[in-house]
Amino acid sequence: MSAQSLRIGIIGTVGVPGRYGGFETLADQLVRHLGRDMSFSVACSDRELPAGTPRPAAWRGAKLHYFPLRANGAQSIPYDLWSMLKIGPEIDIFLVLGVSGGPFIPMIKRLYGKPVIAHIDGQEWKRPKWSRPVKAYLNWAERMAVRHADVIIADNAGIQDYVTDTYGRESELIAYGGDHAQQAFLTPIALERFPFLAGDYACKVCRIEPENQIETVLAAFAAQDKLPLVLIGNWDHSAFGQEIRARYAHHPHLHLLDPIYEPSILNLIRGRAAVYVHGHAAGGTNPSLVEAMSLGLPVLANGVVFNRATTEGQAVFFSDKASLMQELQDLTPTRRARLGAEMAAIAARRYTWAGVATQYAALFRRVAGLAPVVSPASTLHSAA
Numbered sequence: 001m002s003a004q005s006l007r008i009g010i011i012g013t014v015g016v017p018g019r020y021g022g023f024e025t026l027a028d029q030l031v032r033h034l035g036r037d038m039s040f041s042v043a044c045s046d047r048e049l050p051a052g053t054p055r056p057a058a059w060r061g062a063k064l065h066y067f068p069l070r071a072n073g074a075q076s077i078p079y080d081l082w083s084m085l086k087i088g089p090e091i092d093i094f095l096v097l098g099v100s101g102g103p104f105i106p107m108i109k110r111l112y113g114k115p116v117i118a119h120i121d122g123q124e125w126k127r128p129k130w131s132r133p134v135k136a137y138l139n140w141a142e143r144m145a146v147r148h149a150d151v152i153i154a155d156n157a158g159i160q161d162y163v164t165d166t167y168g169r170e171s172e173l174i175a176y177g178g179d180h181a182q183q184a185f186l187t188p189i190a191l192e193r194f195p196f197l198a199g200d201y202a203c204k205v206c207r208i209e210p211e212n213q214i215e216t217v218l219a220a221f222a223a224q225d226k227l228p229l230v231l232i233g234n235w236d237h238s239a240f241g242q243e244i245r246a247r248y249a250h251h252p253h254l255h256l257l258d259p260i261y262e263p264s265i266l267n268l269i270r271g272r273a274a275v276y277v278h279g280h281a282a283g284g285t286n287p288s289l290v291e292a293m294s295l296g297l298p299v300l301a302n303g304v305v306f307n308r309a310t311t312e313g314q315a316v317f318f319s320d321k322a323s324l325m326q327e328l329q330d331l332t333p334t335r336r337a338r339l340g341a342e343m344a345a346i347a348a349r350r351y352t353w354a355g356v357a358t359q360y361a362a363l364f365r366r367v368a369g370l371a372p373v374v375s376p377a378s379t380l381h382s383a384a
Contacts, residue, residue, distance in 0.1 A: 006038040006368055009091035011083045012098040014071045015044025016059055019261055022176060022287035023097040023119075026356075029177060033357035035061045038364065041091050043083035045071040063090075076100040088112040093367055099124060099138060102145030109148065115367050118149035122159055122283030122306065128211050143167070151367060156284030157309040172363060175310075177353030178290035184268035194269065196255055201228040202300075202328075203273035205266070205288050206280065208233040208241035213279030213302055218248045220324040227328060228253040229277070230269060232260055271295045275328075275336060278307060278315075285310050293347035298339035300327055314342045 010027045018028030031040050040062035047070045049055065055066055065086055069079040080101025084094065088108060094116040096105070105116050124130075124138050146152055146163060152171040154160040163171045191197050202221070206212040214231075221229040235241040235256060245256050260266045270276065276292040278301040289310055292299060301307040303317030316331065316339065318324035331339075362372060 006093070006364060006370070007091040008034075008038055008040050008364060009084075009087040009094050010040060010042045011087065011094060011096045011101060012071065012076070012080055013043070014048045015064065015066075016042050016062060023121075025180065025287060026097065026119075026176060029180065029353040030357060030360055031060050031062045033353060034361055034364075037361065039063070041065060041087045043067060043071075043079070043087060045069060045079065047075070048072070080104065084108045085111075088114065093117060093364060095119070096145070096149070097121075099141040099145045102141035102143075102148075105145060105148040115150040116148070117151045117153060117363065117367060118145040119153040119155070120145055120159070120163070122156065122285075123162065127209070127282050129209050151363065153363075154284065156306050158305040159284040172359075174356060174359045174363070175285045175351055176287045176290050177356045178287070178292075178294035178347050178351045179353060181263075181267050181270070181291035181294050183271040183295065184264045186268065186272065190265065190268055194255075196228055196230060197269070197272055199228070200274040201230050201255075202275045202277050203230045203232075203270050203292075203297075204277040204279065205232045205270065208235050208237060208244070210240065211280070211282045213281060214241075214244060216321050216324065217277055217279050218244065218254065220321045220328070221254060222248060222251050223321070224325060224328065225253055227274065228255065230255045230257065230273070232257045232266070232269070234259050267295070270297065273297055275300055275331060277324075278302060280304075280307065282306075290347060290351040293343040294351060296340045296344035298331070298336040299343050300324065300331070311343065312346055314346065315339070 013023040013027045014021060016028045016031055018024035027042055042062050042064055044064050044066045046066040046068050057064060067079055067082055069075045071079050077100050081104045084101060084104060092114060094114060096116060096118045098121050109116060120142055130138065146167045146169055152163055152169060153174050154163055154171040155175050157173060160171050160173050163169055186197060204217060208214055235245040235258060248254050249256060270292060276297040276299050278289045278299055280286045281302050281304050284306050289307065299311060299315040301311060301315045301317055303319050316327050318327050365372060
């Protein structure tokens with residue numbers, strides 16, 4: 001088998017091209033960067049594509065399989081199983097993103113005799129939004145994935161330590177890229193649509209869920225009027241989001257925007273922010289954080305272990321409303337500029353899609369039993 005004939009099946013995402021979500025962006029970027037060297041088959045959720053959206057049979061050389069189920073929530077379990085069964089005969093390696101299909105990995109390996117690489121995400125079972133039965137299933141699914149997959153991928157050093165401490169297994173540390181987020185030019189049309197772009201403001205982009213510290217961030221910004229906040233998220237997705245939006249909507253310096261799926265508009269709003277606020281308390285390396293770092297934004301982050309690992313401890317950290325308000329007050333323009341430069345330097349070194357794709361390519365080759373690719377530079381270094 002050669003690298004050119006290596007066939008990878010990607011399971012567990014909404015599909016490609018990526019429109020939102022970390023796993024979707026990962027699948028998208030792997031196809032973009034590695035599609036010339038190996039072939040991909042990607043499971044796609046027909047239910048999560050908007051009406052009228054094209055459903056091509058292939059994209060950038062990847063073969064797309066559509067399934068009439070959602071890739072998220074309870075339907076993700078049959079979605080992952082169906083995807084594995086359908087794609088299994090035509091691929092050499094499974095790349096399973098997330099743990100919903102974890103319990104099926106032993107069966108799939110026996111059925112097809114093909115290796116499975118499992119990316120376990122970030123302790124999904126610990127998220128407060130899940131009910132006790134869902135948490136129990138996700139915890140079991142994670143255990144099954146870690147126990148039976150041939151290789152485990154952790155996207156953060158904190159997750160890697162968790163896998164070692166909890167399961168006694170080694171894992172591959174591969175993060176996400178963020179350099180697909182690019183600065184965008186301000187246009188008169190955009191300024192008319194979003195007048196706050198004319199001045200300084202803080203920005204936060206996330207799912208509207210308690211674990212992302214929505215209430216802490218809104219309470220801190222509502223209590224001051226020095227810096228407006230632009231918070232972009234899926235407010236109408238839950239009763240929590242609807243209630244908290246209604247509670248804070250009367251504050252003129254809080255701009256609570258619905259999801260923005262146009263990359264140019266989203267990057268324009270993020271890229272012009274004076275500071276990026278990252279409240280995530282769960283997960284490993286959060287894609288929204290590395291994207292903000294790639295844009296060169298100074299980061300105020302929840303001080304959990306995952307965010308400290310992602311930013312190499314160089315971001316400014318908060319733990320509650322009081323500490324967030326204090327850090328906002330202390331964040332001078334000079335300090336913001338220095339912090340933004342530090343974030344950009346870390347992102348350029350650790351969170352580029354070219355680098356991430358190279359790590360995945362090396363892993364695919366190793367799992368397939370192929371020799372690693374040796375660059376001229378490394379050959380010279382070895383010879384010396």
